Structures are given as C-alpha cells and as structure tokens.
Amino acid sequence: MKELKLSVKGMHCAACSSRIEKVVGDMEGVEKASVNLAAETMELHWDDATHSFEDIAERVSGMGFGLESISAQQDLFEKNRAETVRRLALMKQKLIYSMLLAIPLFGISMGEMMGLPLPEIINPHTHPANFAIIQFVLVAVIMFLGRNFYLNGIPALIRRVPNMDSLIAVGTGAAFIYSTWNLVEILLGINVQMKVMDLYFESAGVLIALVSLGKYMETRSKSHTSDAIAKLMQLTPETATILIGENQEQKDIPAEEIKADDILLVRPGDRIPVDGKIIQGHSVIDESMLTGESLPVSKEENDTVIGGTLNKNGVLHVLAEQVGADTMLSRIVRLVQDAQGSKAPIAGMADRISLYFVPVVMCFAVLTGLAWYFIGGVDFSSSLRFFIAVLVIACPCAMGLATPTSIMVGTGRGAQLGVLVKSGEALELAEKTEVLVFDKTG
Structure with a gap:
C-alpha cells in the first residue's frame, strides 16, 4: 500500500473537491482519497500494483484538475504560500478594475430609477443606442476580467461535473446573451423603447464583480490559515555558523545545508539551528517554544539542545x-500540517451535500424559470431574472470551506500556544471533553 501527500491544482469550490474524492475513491485499489479544499491537498492511499500514480493523475486531469507529488511537506507549504501570494495579487488587480467598471455600469443602468440624471448623450429616451452600447462595452471588459468563471465553469458543465463557476457562467452568460440580442434589435430599430428598458448588462457585470470580491476574500482568508505554520518555521534561523577543521575556522552557511556531525557556533541571543549536543561551553536556554516553561534552563557539556x-x-x-526534516521543530510543523490537512467526521457530510448541490441548483433554476413563464404568466425577461437569481445566490463553497478552514485556524493557533492536535477527528472529539488536567507548564 502506497501513501502520498499531493498538491491539487484547479479546485474552485466544494463541488470540485467532492468530485475528485468520489472519482479517485471509486477507483480499484484506492483505499483512501481525502481532499482538503482549504489546504488544496489530497491524502492518497492506494495499491500501486493496481494503478500507477500516473493513472490516477490522468483520471484527475480528465476532470480538469492537476495533481503534483510533493516529497517534502515544507516544500509544499512554501510553494503553496508563494502561489497564493501571486494569485492574491492578480485577483486584487482584476477586482479593482472590475469594481471601477461595475459602479458606472450600475449607475448608467439604474440611475433613472434612482432619480439620478444621465448625460443627454446616453439618455435612454433620446439616445437609446448609446445607452445600450456603453453598457455593452463596460460589461464586456468586466466579463473579460472575470473570464476564469467561463474558462472553468463551461468546461466543467460540458464534462457533466458542474461547479460553482458553472452557476455564475450560466447565469451571467444568459443575461449577457439576452441583453446583446436586445441591443441588436435596438440598433435595427425594432421596438426600441421597449427593448432599451429590457437590458440586463448590469446584472452580469455587477454579479461578476461581487462574486470576484467574494472569491478574493475567500482566498485571502485561506491564506491566513497558514500563518501559524509560517511563524513556527521562522523559529529556525536562516543561517548558521559552522566551525571547520582543527583551527575551527568560522563559516556562515544556510541552515538547510547543515549536516549531521557538523560543529556549530551558537552565540548569545542566537537561536539554535538544529537538534544537537553541547560539546563545549555552558549557557541558559529559553525552551518555552517547546515546553511552555517560562524560565530558561541551564545547559552544559553533553546536554541536548533543540533547534529553534x-x-x-x-x-x-x-x-x-538531527537536521532538516528530522529536527523536533520540523516534526512539530509536520504534525500541524497533517492535522490541518485531515478531515473531521462532520466535514464528510458537507462534502457529500456539496457533490450533488450544484446539479440540483441548476435543475431548480431551470424549473423556476419555466414555472414562472408557463404557470406564473410572466414575460420571458422576468422568468430569465428568476432563473439567474436562483443560479447566482446558490454557492456551496461556504459549506465545504467552513470545517477545513476552522480546523486549519484552530490547529495552527494551538501550535503557536504549545497545544498540538493530532487530527481533525481528535479536535472534534475534544468538544466532548469535560475535565482537563495540566501541570504548571501546560
């Protein structure tokens, strides 16, 4: 049985993570496939005699996602953190432009209804074509900035695995196409005054801008869940001084290049870079990051010291x-990462609901539109509004993200305070605890 911790690329909502879990978990020989949306990782246990990793990666790729094998969890953490920072900067830039365009779009479209005067050149009564064209141009730019909704949502819909992006793509796309058709009729002089009041460009533009804002805030919140691990990693100094040869020549090297049996020089005020044994000198060491004991501990020759x-x-x-991944601090970081990537039992229920949520919502949206049109007796534009409303207000992301994000924040903050939690399941069971007994250091 082979076990791997993998980085999953391309997930956008809880429906994505649930779909990957189900498809991979149903493959022959796969014992466990646990996907964490917040950490963007998958824990995979499978019989490699049945399937190679390439087979599983190809199956996941067929759903529009990517799998990467990361041998070192610290490498995965640093890589994901750098990727998140880059993604946030890009999202923020696109969001600012989208908002700057969505505000005038909304003002032009709804200004008259709110009693705001419009310039004569874009007045819908005297210059209907200009009124429609300027909205079309603004929303086209917004849709280009938010093109990932379509690039991710439409292919997922075609593969019959719709996600949250599919809901936004179908809803805003329907409003845009309908309004563009009305724009063409306005330019052709067909029922101009009726059509000019039947444009929904602002619905598409404002929805994309607002959902982009939600996506940005969601990604930003997820990025902060790893702050605790970053602070733990910062306890290890970036450089260390080693003593070389009989003359004990001093040389500064990156901490990750330290090898077992190297002799290190640790000055007063320095953090100890790795686990080891004192061979010369004596001092007092602040071990509060490990033991919680506020008073420094006296150390002399042959005593053990801990990195950090x-x-x-x-x-x-x-x-x-003990160097590299074998130090006590690295093991603590690894334990916290494993706990953050684990799933609490309650998360399984949210994932199962998310798996079927999007297809059900799309069915309800279609039924809502048809019911209002055929039974409710409203016109097509009104039934379209009801169809779009059902699509865009339904998003399973909060349901799928709430539990893993809580686990990541809780276990990370606990590690900062010296409390290590082994898994999400242990954290969920802790709620039933009635009595806790501590010694003086916790």
Missing part, C-alpha cells in the same frame, strides 16, 4: 545530530 530554542548568555559549540 534561544541561547541566552553563553557561547556554545553544538554537535549537530
């Missing part, structure tokens, strides 16, 4: 023993 702890007042020569 703070040397207070003496010069130490330390023999490196």
